[in-house]
Amino acid sequence: MERTTRQKTAIQAAIESAQRPLSAQEILEQASLQVTQLGIATVYRNLKSLVLEEKVHVVTLPGENPRYESNTAANHHHHHFQCTTCQRVFDVHDCPGDLKRMAPQGFVVERHELTLYGRCADCNAGASAAAAAAKAATAPHACASHHDPA
Amino acid sequence: MERTTRQKTAIQAAIESAQRPLSAQEILEQASLQVTQLGIATVYRNLKSLVLEEKVHVVTLPGENPRYESNTAANHHHHHFQCTTCQRVFDVHDCPGDLKRMAPQGFVVERHELTLYGRCADCNAGASAAAAAAKAATAPHACASHHDPA
DNA sequence: TTGTATGCAAAGCGTTTGCAGTGAT
DNA sequence: ATCACTGCAAACGCTTTGCATACAA
Numbered sequence: 001m002e003r004t005t006r007q008k009t010a011i012q013a014a015i016e017s018a019q020r021p022l023s024a025q026e027i028l029e030q031a032s033l034q035v036t037q038l039g040i041a042t043v044y045r046n047l048k049s050l051v052l053e054e055k056v057h058v059v060t061l062p063g064e065n066p067r068y069e070s071n072t073a074a075n076h077h078h079h080h081f082q083c084t085t086c087q088r089v090f091d092v093h094d095c096p097g098d099l100k101r102m103a104p105q106g107f108v109v110e111r112h113e114l115t116l117y118g119r120c121a122d123c124n125a126g127a128s129a130a131a132a133a134a135k136a137a138t139a140p141h142a143c144a145s146h147h148d149p150a
Numbered sequence: 151m152e153r154t155t156r157q158k159t160a161i162q163a164a165i166e167s168a169q170r171p172l173s174a175q176e177i178l179e180q181a182s183l184q185v186t187q188l189g190i191a192t193v194y195r196n197l198k199s200l201v202l203e204e205k206v207h208v209v210t211l212p213g214e215n216p217r218y219e220s221n222t223a224a225n226h227h228h229h230h231f232q233c234t235t236c237q238r239v240f241d242v243h244d245c246p247g248d249l250k251r252m253a254p255q256g257f258v259v260e261r262h263e264l265t266l267y268g269r270c271a272d273c274n275a276g277a278s279a280a281a282a283a284a285k286a287a288t289a290p291h292a293c294a295s296h297h298d299p300a
Numbered sequence: 301t302t303g304t305a306t307g308c309a310a311a312g313c314g315t316t317t318g319c320a321g322t323g324a325t
Numbered sequence: 326a327t328c329a330c331t332g333c334a335a336a337c338g339c340t341t342t343g344c345a346t347a348c349a350a
Contacts, residue, residue, distance in 0.1 A: 121256030
């Protein structure tokens with residue numbers, strides 16, 4: 001039997017109100033604002049259930065710790081763009097498609113994962129100005145006002 | 151000043167003789183055949199130098215530990231295919247290209263990472279999982295010791 | 301009341317680092 | 326003889342798990 005707890009509610013709310021994939025640590029920080037004494041273990045346990053319930057989607061980029069985003073936001077096929085300067089991750093609602101024939105003989109492609117790397121609009125704007133902004137934003141992958149482009 | 155050691159030689163040899171990206175653990179196992187008492191720390195330290203020397207290339211797939219492959223084999227742009235059954239990783243010498251325009255306004259794409267998932271020729275051949283498993287286990291550096299109860 | 305969910309702390313796993321000893325030069 | 330490299334073990338960061346308690350039902 002599944003129970004509704006303040007913790008789970010806060011965790012789910014944290015994910016849903018974010019417009020970008022959050023790390024477990026970020027979710028802890030965010031949800032802690034509503035549930036003090038919230039433990040990281042509880043976050044992980046709830047993330048696991050939320051993923052099983054398909055309410056949350058895991059975003060795994062190469063070499064990065066998993067991030068979690070609301071499944072409603074991830075319900076359609078999409079990819080990600082990570083800025084090599086500020087490390088922020090953005091959704092890319094586009095897809096090259098047609099990758100099935102890329103595989104060697106006898107291989108069957110079921111799905112694919114694509115990550116673009118480069119400079120986001122902010123970091124690309126001005127060299128020095130962007131660098132400063134990036135530094136500020138680099139803190140635990142904080143994403144201020146820019147999300148979900150496209 | 152850089153020194154030539156039995157350890158580094160064995161590690162480099164292990165990577166170069168493999169036909170697929172190897173994990174640190176696999177490299178340890180392979181190189182240990184030639185240098186007993188080889189420690190995992192030494193493997194990691196040498197991998198780091200080999201990567202710096204650009205003799206070895208790191209393959210980071212989403213959610214996977216880093217794998218290492220000879221840089222000569224990775225000198226041209228390519229991608230990877232991971233079998234969802236046996237977990238092995240294969241090179242894909244093809245690329246959809248033309249991804250620069252996928253990014254949102256103001257974003258500049260510098261590079262990209264693509265991973266295909268599906269069934270490799272072996273695992274796809276016999277619908278029988280047993281047959282696939284047998285073949286995989288027979289293969290050079292076999293099917294990851296991972297779980298994944300297909 | 302009942303037993304799931306929680307918090308804490310300890311354990312795991314992969315990787316890194318400190319340190320004293322080994323060995324290539 | 327040097328001093329970079331090695332092996333061991335401890336440290337690390339992230340995630341999971343054990344266990345006694347708290348709280349939703």
